[in-house]
Amino acid sequence: MSTAPTIAIVGAGLGGLTLARVLRTHGIASTVYERDASPTARDQGGTLDLDEESGQRALSAAGLLEEFRELSRPEGGEVRLLGKDASTVLHAPAPEGGGDRPEIDRSALRGLLLDSLPRGTVRWGRTVRAVAAPPAGRPTLTLSDGERVEADLVVGADGAWSRVRPLLSDAPPVYSGVTMSHGLLEDVDTRHRALAEFVGHGSMYAFGDERAVVAQRNGGGRIRVYCSVKVPEGWSDTEGAAPEAVTKRVLDHFPGWDDALRALITDTDRPLVLRPVHALPVGYRWDRVRGLTLLGDAAHLMSPYAGAGANLAMLDGAELAGAIAAHDDLETALNVYETALFPRGETAAALAAANLTGFLRPDGLRIARDVFVSLTSHTPKAASGDDTR
Ligand SMILES: Cc1cc2nc3c(=O)[nH]c(=O)nc-3n(C[C@H](O)[C@H](O)[C@H](O)COP(=O)(O)OP(=O)(O)OC[C@H]3O[C@@H](n4cnc5c(N)ncnc54)[C@H](O)[C@@H]3O)c2cc1C
Known part of the structure; x- marks a missing residue:
């Protein structure tokens, strides 16, 4: 690109930071x-x-692959798949050296990207309240303190409830029918030794009764626990509820499950947080807006x-930066980026929807086993079978 455009990125998640970093490697500020x-x-x-x-x-495009490998946790690739009685259906040890999908803590990855950016690139505490895109002028952001920012390009990297998205399409995310509880066990090798051993060094998944308990070992002696249940959306409203009542609300969905799996719900060190799972329609796309x-x-x-x-x-961020760097005209760059983005997003969204439906079916454990056998032999595969949900 001959004259660098002014680029405003909304959101410092992994996507927005990767975009800023790869732009930077091409000498483009944002x-x-x-x-x-x-x-x-x-x-x-x-x-x-x-x-x-x-x-x-x-990360390769960002020039950070080596640093990533140093921060990754190869042992985190261990996978255990269990039934609701804690019987082992599959146990795949971590591949040598982390295999082709090494694990990394999100905080470490975000820190790596942040540290790679010039100071001042991220403006913290600046909520974007409104976005305007007049047909003839440049898009404008209005920030929480009233400041207005004009740019040649505004990129919505602002997650599930994007403020930028409504200017491109009016289709909102839809509740999937599944709500997840999020729990955290800390200092597990001292305070939760039996559960630490039960979970292992990587990820442990248990499926049954159209429900799931997933526990993942993190760095810093932590285990995160996610339970999935099929409930109406309002079930996640915990305003005013005591933490014990929220725990009971989740636990009541797991009668007859093994004591260790139930302990992953009851023994968390922080109150459980309930989050409904939303998704955009598979194949979601929009028409170009300048x-x-x-x-x-x-x-x-x-x-x-x-x-x-x-x-x-992250790939979106890297691809968008690459397209901007490669084309003199911004609209051409955006066309190139979106032409590849839409089918890529559609494929992954279809896989996510198939797995959510398949794993939480009455025979979800069998379906998960088929998928996990493929995954642990490094060939991704979607859940199969009729959708009887
Ligand atoms: C339980 C769980 C497990 C997951 N596991 C995996 C996994 O194993 N592998 C995987 O690839 N993905 C996983 N995901 C998905 C992954 O977390 C998301 O897809 C990813 O974080 C999306 O990154 P993002 O940068 O697009 O958005 P986000 O990470 O959501 O970042 C958006 C940023 O925008 C900011 N923001 C929002 N609104 C505004 C505003 N108005 N003004 C300014 N800033 C704003 C937010 O504060 C945030 O920092 C998981 C998700 C969940 C919930």
């Missing part, structure tokens, strides 16, 4: 507007395995059941 007050204002969540074709490809685009969850929000959202967000 500004990231983030509503969190600081990098540590919010728990960044658990562990991610980065795929060679998406997350790692993005000076605006989306990436990551803003572009293709899907259930976590494909383990793909963060990987794709």
